Amino acid sequence: VAGCGGSSTTSSDAKEIKIGGNFELTGGVATFGNSAANGAKLAFKEVNAAGGVLGKQLVFIAADNKSEPSESTNAITKLITQDKVVAVLGAVASTNTLAAVQVAQDNKIPLITPTSTNPRVTVENGKLREWVFRSCFIDPFQGSVMANFASKSLNAKTAAIYTDNSSDYSKGLTEVFEQTFTKNGGKIVAKEAFLQKDQDFKATLTKIKAANPDVIFIPAYYEEVGKIVKQARELGITVPLLGADGWDSPKLLEIAGAAALNNAYFSNHYSPEDKDPRVVKFVEAYKKEYGQVPDALAALGYDAAMLLVDAIKRAGSAEPAKIKDALAQTKNLQLVTGVITLDANHNPVKSAAIIELKDGKQIFKEKINP
Numbered sequence: 001v002a003g004c005g006g007s008s009t010t011s012s013d014a015k016e017i018k019i020g021g022n023f024e025l026t027g028g029v030a031t032f033g034n035s036a037a038n039g040a041k042l043a044f045k046e047v048n049a050a051g052g053v054l055g056k057q058l059v060f061i062a063a064d065n066k067s068e069p070s071e072s073t074n075a076i077t078k079l080i081t082q083d084k085v086v087a088v089l090g091a092v093a094s095t096n097t098l099a100a101v102q103v104a105q106d107n108k109i110p111l112i113t114p115t116s117t118n119p120r121v122t123v124e125n126g127k128l129r130e131w132v133f134r135s136c137f138i139d140p141f142q143g144s145v146m147a148n149f150a151s152k153s154l155n156a157k158t159a160a161i162y163t164d165n166s167s168d169y170s171k172g173l174t175e176v177f178e179q180t181f182t183k184n185g186g187k188i189v190a191k192e193a194f195l196q197k198d199q200d201f202k203a204t205l206t207k208i209k210a211a212n213p214d215v216i217f218i219p220a221y222y223e224e225v226g227k228i229v230k231q232a233r234e235l236g237i238t239v240p241l242l243g244a245d246g247w248d249s250p251k252l253l254e255i256a257g258a259a260a261l262n263n264a265y266f267s268n269h270y271s272p273e274d275k276d277p278r279v280v281k282f283v284e285a286y287k288k289e290y291g292q293v294p295d296a297l298a299a300l301g302y303d304a305a306m307l308l309v310d311a312i313k314r315a316g317s318a319e320p321a322k323i324k325d326a327l328a329q330t331k332n333l334q335l336v337t338g339v340i341t342l343d344a345n346h347n348p349v350k351s352a353a354i355i356e357l358k359d360g361k362q363i364f365k366e367k368i369n370p
């Protein structure tokens with residue numbers, strides 16, 4: 001790519017370091033993409049204010065993947081071939097990141113997803129994707145945390161699972177929850193599925209209700225989860241409803257309403273209530289910048305940006321290959337959502353938080369270590 005577009009400098013000896021963001025800025029999971037991008041922007045702003053990296057300022061270029069896999073492929077291609085970024089952050093949703101990883105591999109540009117928890121993002125069929133990294137835990141951990149919470153904390157003996165079949169994230173979590181819950185001696189009494197953009201869930205929820213489960217696990221994103229929770233309560237389903245990080249959006253409360261969300265729990269990457277000084281400092285800075293409490297996506301977006309900055313510093317270079325090698329060596333990096341040491345599969349091993357929804361508020365229930 002050096003010398004393309006009439007410029008005589010390569011991306012690595014330019015005066016600025018360009019970083020791309022492939023995010024869901026509009027569409028079905030727009031609150032996710034905007035939070036993650038805002039978190040990353042705040043991190044780069046802080047780093048630039050402190051003098052930049054290697055004496056250069058960081059320039060963040062965000063592209064909208066519209067919450068669609070094909071648009072995610074387009075967005076990362078544009079960032080790499082036209083904008084000539086040295087690394088890409090994003091996407092948020094696992095399916096959208098899976099649509100981008102091959103472009104990063106082919107162009108030899110590091111990709112860090114702040115939030116995609118499906119294991120296949122970094123390792124497919126036992127083969128590591130050398131250029132792909134993440135700053136979040138993975139679903140085998142998250143799914144087992146929720147299954148154990150159902151068996152041990154809620155004493156559930158039976159469960160139903162309601163899966164979003166258009167999402168790799170949802171399908172992956174379904175498998176892990178089923179395995180762990182069954183291993184704990186529990187029984188899955190109903191397994192049903194829907195697709196993104198569905199509106200009416202009542203026929204399926206009626207079937208689930210007839211199976212009389214102690215809990216219902218709904219590993220999906222806020223837009224559909226909001227409607228499902230609302231319709232489930234309207235049908236008189238009162239049992240605990242369980243979810244995962246895809247529930248973390250202010251829109252969930254808007255769509256479902258506070259009352260329907262009582263007796264609901266989900267796993268997440270951090271809680272803004274955590275008294276850890278790093279969390280407190282980040283929450284203050286984010287509130288000052290955007291006038292909102294940062295959700296987990298904002299915290300992970302910030303952490304993904306800091307993970308990249310740390311790698312560029314240690315590499316002493318903004319050359320993509322050197323950044324990639326430094327990323328793989330990341331050890332004991334203290335960030336907002338925890339301490340990051342990347343394992344051989346480019347995954348951090350980090351704790352999860354269980355959040356209870358109560359009268360429209362998120363209550364930090366417990367922290368689960370791996």
Ligand code: PHE
Pocket residue numbers: 032092093094095115116117118169245246247248296297
């Ligand atoms: N983990 C989700 C996925 O892989 C994305 C997500 C992360 C959503 C954090 C909300 C909060 O698709």
